[in-house]
Amino acid sequence: MKNLKALSIALSILLGFFAQLSRAEECPARKSSIYFIAENDIGFSDRYYTNGLKLTYLSPSDDWLLNKLQFKFLRLLNSDKSAQTTQSLSLGQDMYVSYDIDDTNPPMTDRPYAGWLYITDGTHIATKNTLDSFAITIGVVGEISGAEYTQKRYHEFINVDRPMGWDTQLKNEPAFTISLNHSERVFEHSLSDNFRTDFICSAGANLGTVSTEGIVKGLWRFGFNMPYSFDAARIEFSSSQQVEYAMQNRPDWHAYIYAGFVGKAVGYNMFLDGNVLRKYDRSVDKEWLVGELNFGASLRYKDFYVSYSWCVRSKEYKTQRGGVQYFSALMIGGTF
Numbered sequence: 001m002k003n004l005k006a007l008s009i010a011l012s013i014l015l016g017f018f019a020q021l022s023r024a025e026e027c028p029a030r031k032s033s034i035y036f037i038a039e040n041d042i043g044f045s046d047r048y049y050t051n052g053l054k055l056t057y058l059s060p061s062d063d064w065l066l067n068k069l070q071f072k073f074l075r076l077l078n079s080d081k082s083a084q085t086t087q088s089l090s091l092g093q094d095m096y097v098s099y100d101i102d103d104t105n106p107p108m109t110d111r112p113y114a115g116w117l118y119i120t121d122g123t124h125i126a127t128k129n130t131l132d133s134f135a136i137t138i139g140v141v142g143e144i145s146g147a148e149y150t151q152k153r154y155h156e157f158i159n160v161d162r163p164m165g166w167d168t169q170l171k172n173e174p175a176f177t178i179s180l181n182h183s184e185r186v187f188e189h190s191l192s193d194n195f196r197t198d199f200i201c202s203a204g205a206n207l208g209t210v211s212t213e214g215i216v217k218g219l220w221r222f223g224f225n226m227p228y229s230f231d232a233a234r235i236e237f238s239s240s241q242q243v244e245y246a247m248q249n250r251p252d253w254h255a256y257i258y259a260g261f262v263g264k265a266v267g268y269n270m271f272l273d274g275n276v277l278r279k280y281d282r283s284v285d286k287e288w289l290v291g292e293l294n295f296g297a298s299l300r301y302k303d304f305y306v307s308y309s310w311c312v313r314s315k316e317y318k319t320q321r322g323g324v325q326y327f328s329a330l331m332i333g334g335t336f
Contacts, residue, residue, distance in 0.1 A: 030060035030084065030246045031303075035333025037235050044326035046161070047099050048111055048316070051151065052235045054092035058242060061087060062123070070123040070134050077182070078125045078132045084246060088122035088135070088239040095147035096271050099321050101163040109319040112282040113169035114271045115147020116140075116210070122179075122239040129185040131230045131245075133238040137179065137210070141270060142172030171278045175270060177208030179237035181215070183230040194251065197222040200230050206237050209276045212268040223256020223298075232260050232294050233307035233331035242305075242333060253301045262292040272317055284317040296329075307331040 039052035062071050062085040071085065096114040098106035106113075118139025125132045139145070148166040155162050181204030188198040202217040219232055229244035266288055270276065274283040296309035309329040316325075 031335040032060060033058045033242060033333055033335040035242050035305075035331055037233060037241065037329055037331045039235055039327055039329045041325070041327040043328070045322065046101055047097060047322065048320070048325050049313075049327065050095055050097050051154075052092065052094045054090055054235045054239075056088055056090040056120075056239055056241070059087045059089075060246075061085065063087075064121075066121055067123045070121075070136075071125070074123055074125045074132050074134050078127070078130065080125075080127050080130075083125045083127045086124040086126065086243050088120070088124065088243070090120040090122070090239045091118075092120070092235065093117050093145065093147060093150065094235075095151055097151075097163055098165050101165065102161055104164045104167070106165050106168060108282060109284060111272065111284060111317065111320070112274060112280075113148075113163075113165050114141060115143070115145030115150075115169060116175070116271070117145035117147070118175075118210075120237065120239050124240055124243045126228075126230075126243060126245040128228050128245045128247075129188075131181075131183040131240060131243060133179070133181045133183075133204075133240040133243070135179040135238050136176070137208070137237050138174070138176045139210075140172065141170045141175050141210075141275070143169065144172050168282065170270070171275050171280055173275050173277050175208070175210045175276070177206050177210040177212075177237055179206045180204055181236075181238040181240060183217075183240070185228075185230070194225050195223070196226060198226070202230070204238065209268075210270050211237070212266075214265040214267075216263045217260060219258055219260035221256050221258040223254065225251040225254040226256045227254055227300075232258060233296055233298070233309040233329050234294065234311070235329065241331065253299075254305075255297075255299050257295075257297045259295050260293070262294070264290045264292075266290055266316075269316075284319060286317045287315055290314055290316055294329075303335045305331075305333055 094116040098110040120137040122135035183202040190196040200219040227244045272286040274280040292313040294311040298307040313325045
């Protein structure tokens with residue numbers, strides 16, 4: 001009897017703990033958030049798109065002066081009065097290298113070295129099942145992007161081969177891209193009060209001197225207390241990661257897995273086609289259609305969250321060696 005009584009008490013305590021953990025609390029006001037994404041090909045290779053860093057601040061409002069016209073445009077696409085508005089401001093840096101970083105003069109058929117330092121101002125309108133995003137990205141390519149310095153210092157720190165081909169990188173030049181993206185939750189099924197699955201389709205375009213392309217995406221998710229968000233943990237021009245439709249009752253935690261695909265029809269890519277405003281001899285014959293698969297997981301407890309994504313991308317140019325490209329993305333952040 002004593003053992004049974006002790007077991008009953010322990011079970012009550014355990015059930016009480018999980019009830020508290022999954023308790024939904026009132027969220028009368030949405031919170032601001034900040035997140036950081038790091039993409040790297042560590043563990044897979046040290047070539048092509050080798051590193052990306054992006055820091056983003058999200059504000060649940062529409063009052064930034066720079067965004068007035070952007071929101072007016074988005075409201076032409078989404079006039080739902082119950083929709084929630086979010087603004088984003090991002091700072092990022094990407095770096096691209098050739099197949100062999102030990103080569104001081106990579107072949108002309110190899111991908112050019114390139115660095116890209118940028119800021120992105122984004123606007124987002126979300127309902128429970130849709131998200132429309134509009135973003136303007138401006139920045140610089142070339143030596144002034146600081147990518148050469150970042151990679152060399154990092155390689156020295158971790159004591160690996162020093163990249164030798166940066167003298168051949170794209171020349172200094174300002175660059176921009178305007179991005180528009182629409183996402184829609186086309187399927188949702190609840191298995192219990194807190195356990196569900198959904199599928200999200202997206203279509204968008206980037207237009208500018210950095211990138212001109214059309215994009216389609218699909219994302220399947222499965223898990224507990226999933227937020228009404230729309231994107232995987234990836235660096236993209238739209239800066240729509242972690243933008244979500246906030247429900248009145250928000251659980252203290254979420255945990256889910258996902259799998260997705262991205263398809264791109266590429267018209268122009270500065271990091272393959274070379275400079276626009278300055279003479280630059282290196283370019284490669286790019287693939288017009290590029291595909292990507294990604295698999296990942298997302299966890300959150302109260303105001304802190306972390307997501308991880310593993311990605312496989314098809315060849316981006318015809319003379320690319322090594323077949324597909326592998327890399328991973330880690331996103332961490334919180335609300336306040």
